[in-house]
Amino acid sequence: MSDEDDEILREEVLDEARDDVAAAFDGEFPIEIEGLRNSFGEQVIHEDLSLQVRRGEILGVVGGSGSGKSVLMRSIIGLQIPDGGEVRVFGKNTIGAEPDEQSAVRSRWGVLFQGGALFSTLTVAENIEVPLKQFYPELDEELRHEIARYKVMMSGLPEEAAAKYPSELSGGMKKRAGLARALALDPELLFLDEPTAGLDPIGAAAFDELTRNLQNTLGLTVFLITHDLDTLYAICDRVAVIADKKVIAVGTIPELLKTDHEWIQEYFNGPRSRAARETAGKSVDKPASTKA
């Protein structure tokens, strides 16, 4: 290829590319929340809630039904505008930020919603291509197809699933497809909202393993909302407990067991929790320092 062609191609690509792409984050806390307050009318959901998520960890978020776990996630990703407080993602305040800045941040996180939230008129592969097209329009179409294919495989779907529509997939496959879309941009931060809810135990265990493997391989920071005690024991580095409108404790499960908050004791010493702990075996005693 001559230098001239080279220059033309380069110009072409630069022309198509968006100019609001952010550099990688190298601070310690990709997510920092301070004094967050959320309310719906009279009902206060969060009051003075603070939380820090460390880079490269899987943080499990637990709390009773209606304690505002999903609302917390929605506040972080900008779907819910809080009444007050500060939310910093990758060191940037996301509340009231400039739209350009927000889209730069958006390209660096992936979100898996509870039901998968796949676009129903697109095939799985096309779903994965949507964020790629949105943020990196300069990518070659062929490369985009290839990326979609290996993401399908990486999320543990059979390769035929790429050409299927969401309505043709089972619940577990939809979650995997949703995960593939969440990972489309190789994000640094991954939000999972009850990834194992509604899956059978085998499927749930496989999904946990997949999450752990991907986190290891890709060096992800994972914000994981769950009700599933097995997931907590099997893959979470730390667990944040939401109760009384705030995060009442953050730490490894053994650390949490030492606190004497009633809800935490009931949660982790209930019969289901004890069973999960026995299955998880030694991984409970995993020291806090083994993080990537």
Add this chain to the structure above:
Amino acid sequence: MREWADFTVQEAGGRTTIVLQGPLLVSTIGVIDRKLRDLTEPVQFVDLSNTGEIDTVGAWTVCRFADEHRARITGGSEQALKLIETVRENASTAPIEPERQPTFERMFTDTGEKVVNFGNGVIRFLGFLGEVLAAMGRLILNPRRFRMKSLVRQFELVGVTALPIIGLMSFLIGIVVAQQGAAQLRQFGAEIYTINLTGRLSLRELGVLMTAIMVAGRSGSAFAAQLGTMKLTEEIDAMRTIGVSPTEALVIPRILAAVLMMPLLGFFAAVAAIIGGAFIADLTLGIPFLTFLSRIQEVVPIHDLWVALIKAPVFGLIVALAGCYQGMQVKGDSEQVGLRTTKAVVQAIFMVIVLDAFFAVFFDKVGWA
């Protein structure tokens, strides 16, 4: 400004090495991916020692290129090699779109499918009609099972809340008919017949027809969307398991509400249209408002009212049946709700207009001209 990945070609001792530079990320790969795809000469080595960060897209680009040229990858960091290994394991060549038939074949398949679907649709509609009739019969035998509350609620939704919009619409139509009619009739000095025109047209045709169209848009679509959403959220299945018949609980009240409200709304619309006509006649034609109204009594035969009152419940039935039937046909995803709602409204309006034409001929033949 973004930092783009780049590469140089080095040749030494008859071997070609591609030396990659910069971060290999989804955000930086755009330029070199295309250049590497265009590269055809044989390459023996891919050198990664000058590269920075890498993600799976970068790893994929390296892996694809190296495998295509059977080149060896050298100098990669541990992370790079791990990612390359991962993406290589996950490589796939599966199609990403469902297979499409050639256009020629598809034409016939589609036509065939349309015919079969139409046939099935007719059968399903007859089934639905039968179910409605059976449910009616059961309710007549067991009147205590009838949901009065639900019916009254539908009366409100279909009838009462439609009054303002139907009143305003008909009033304006009355104005247009009277004003346009007068403009034509004036040419042969028969302006006074504006009253006949407005009165008979409003009562016999426009009142009921426009009301049916409005009810199809307001309530027919609501029926389809409500029932469709309830089907998607499995509410209807839940009702069945509890032993409540969805036809009795949901469909019958809606149908009855539409059938009973349509004559009232249609009459109301006709009255509003006549008032609209009288209003404009007073302003522009010099016919006093009250004279206009008292002339209506003389020039409009009473059978015009019967025509309207006979047509209205039939139109209401069509609108409600189309809405409920389409709503109950929803399955699969939320897109269906939209499709079925559109279908319900289009079918209802179309059928109403077709039947109106039949009615016009019929009443003419029986002497209610």
